[in-house]
Amino acid sequence: MKFGGYVTSFILFLSIGSAELCAQFLMGLKPIKSTCHDVERLFGGQHCGRRHVEFKNKDERVSVTYTVDKCDQLFGKRWNLPPGTVVRIGRYFQYPVELGTLGISFEESDFERRDSDIIDHAFFHKKSGDLVLSMYEGRLVDIIEYFPSLTDEDKFVCDDRSEPNR
8 A cells, every 4th residue: 555655646746757847847835834744635645644755747856844752853953843844845956957947046145155175056045944945156056955934943943941752
């Protein structure tokens, strides 16, 4: 049964096709606001109870990370969220895609640039904390990662006194 769900998810994602179409398909998913049930509705299959799922097509790989427990440790934070809440969505392109085709508003002043060791490559971290772009030549994107905003972090991160439910 589980295997059938994964095959269905994979076939559905393969049918999505291009990066632009996939972006439209993923538009409804948002860290903190979406759950594993939302991902199941979009991609089919059974994802609840898992930490991480991936979907691939010929152009890209999409990765979704969920909480599993209350005060779950993910990405350097302890998230006070119900199990199955989306905390990260990553899009990894087979080949870099022009930033202008992705529908992302990019004002360099809204981002902190972090150079990498690769020539003409940098990571752009949105100052609101909810978006990271990996770019070549300031216009070709190979990775997009969506995270909770800093405002959401303030609301949904466990304090040191919180105990995880295990």
